[in-house]
Amino acid sequence: MTQTVAVLGTGKIGEALLSGMIRGGWPASKLLVTARRTERAEELRTRYGVEAVSNAEAAKRADTLILTVKPQDMAKLLDELAPHVPADRLVISGAAGVPTAFFEERLAPGTPVVRVMTNTPALVDEAMSVISAGSHATAAHLAHTEEIFGSVGKTLRVPESQQDAATALSGSGPAYFYFLVEAMTDAGILLGLPRAQAHDLIVQAAIGAAVMLRDSGEHPVKLREAVTSPAGTTINAIVELEKHGVRAALIAALEAARDRSRELASGNS
Numbered sequence: 349m350t351q352t353v354a355v356l357g358t359g360k361i362g363e364a365l366l367s368g369m370i371r372g373g374w375p376a377s378k379l380l381v382t383a384r385r386t387e388r389a390e391e392l393r394t395r396y397g398v399e400a401v402s403n404a405e406a407a408k409r410a411d412t413l414i415l416t417v418k419p420q421d422m423a424k425l426l427d428e429l430a431p432h433v434p435a436d437r438l439v440i441s442g443a444a445g446v447p448t449a450f451f452e453e454r455l456a457p458g459t460p461v462v463r464v465m466t467n468t469p470a471l472v473d474e475a476m477s478v479i480s481a482g483s484h485a486t487a488a489h490l491a492h493t494e495e496i497f498g499s500v501g502k503t504l505r506v507p508e509s510q511q512d513a514a515t516a517l518s519g520s521g522p523a524y525f526y527f528l529v530e531a532m533t534d535a536g537i538l539l540g541l542p543r544a545q546a547h548d549l550i551v552q553a554a555i556g557a558a559v560m561l562r563d564s565g566e567h568p569v570k571l572r573e574a575v576t577s578p579a580g581t582t583i584n585a586i587v588e589l590e591k592h593g594v595r596a597a598l599i600a601a602l603e604a605a606r607d608r609s610r611e612l613a614s615g616n617s
């Protein structure tokens with residue numbers, strides 16, 4: 349029998365996951381949601397046919413609780429939940445930075461906790477969800493988490509010590525690509541193209557490059573070399589990227605994201 353899963357704090361990530369589970373065939377009758385505002389609860393109920401309940405009710409009724417509030421709201425949510433969560437419930441956190449120990453300290457002794465860092469491409473079933481077990485989570489809990497997050501894309505198990513790095517790479521990753529597309533579209537404007545056309549050209553180049561990266565089995569260096577003709581156009585652009593330190597900027601940017609994830613560990617910074 350399908351277990352009941354509750355998504356608590358159903359914002360952008362919670363809704364992306366919920367919608368993916370429903371697209372993947374999860375029965376709406378086995379899904380519960382919670383939201384802070386009643387209008388939001390009503391919206392989710394209407395849009396997905398799921399029941400919206402209080403956090404305490406979700407804790408009592410669901411076998412698996414997926415907590416998708418902001419890291420800064422996690423301590424408050426756990427204070428509210430802790431008296432209602434029996435120790436046999438699986439608690440999955442989708443929050444950046446917050447370690448499984450944070451949950452284990454606040455929930456009944458022995459409660460299994462799994463930490464997941466997913467990303468917004470969950471909305472189009474192309475998420476990357478990185479999964480780590482807390483100290484009481486078993487292989488079955490990890491498999492169940494993979495089943496849930498597998499409905500919105502790929503999953504990968506990593507040791508929890510790698511979660512902050514994964515957050516910097518794949519959790520925040522889509523934002524870096526949107527930022528690049530934004531900048532390259534501006535370049536198209538500078539070169540005299542209409543904005544809509546510049547956008548379409550860059551987006552299709554990004555999709556083509558992404559599919560080749562995923563499907564060709566070639567190293568990115570090889571793929572770039574194939575575009576870069578001797579005394580051609582691409583090398584002029586690459587020289588400018590190197591001159592402006594784009595490679596170093598990306599490394600520093602991801603390091604900064606990793607550091608911020610570490611800072612969020614306390615759940616209140």
Ligand SMILES: NC(=O)C1=CN([C@@H]2O[C@H](COP(=O)(O)OP(=O)(O)OC[C@H]3O[C@@H](n4cnc5c(N)ncnc54)[C@H](O)[C@@H]3O)[C@@H](O)[C@H]2O)C=CC1
Binds near residue numbers: 359444466
């Ligand atoms: N946005 C993203 O790209 C990603 C976000 N995350 C993580 O997902 C979590 C949620 O992020 P978003 O969905 O972007 O934020 P969001 O602000 O869209 O969603 C959080 C929701 O939680 C609700 N909430 C807060 N406290 C609550 C409570 N006590 N009871 C019920 N509802 C409550 C808020 O009203 C809000 O709707 C964060 O922890 C973030 O680190 C992880 C991966 C990617």
Ligand SMILES: O=C(O)[C@@H]1CCC=N1
Binds near residue numbers: 515519
């Ligand atoms: O910016 C953030 O904190 C969240 C976590 C990863 C992506 N968005």
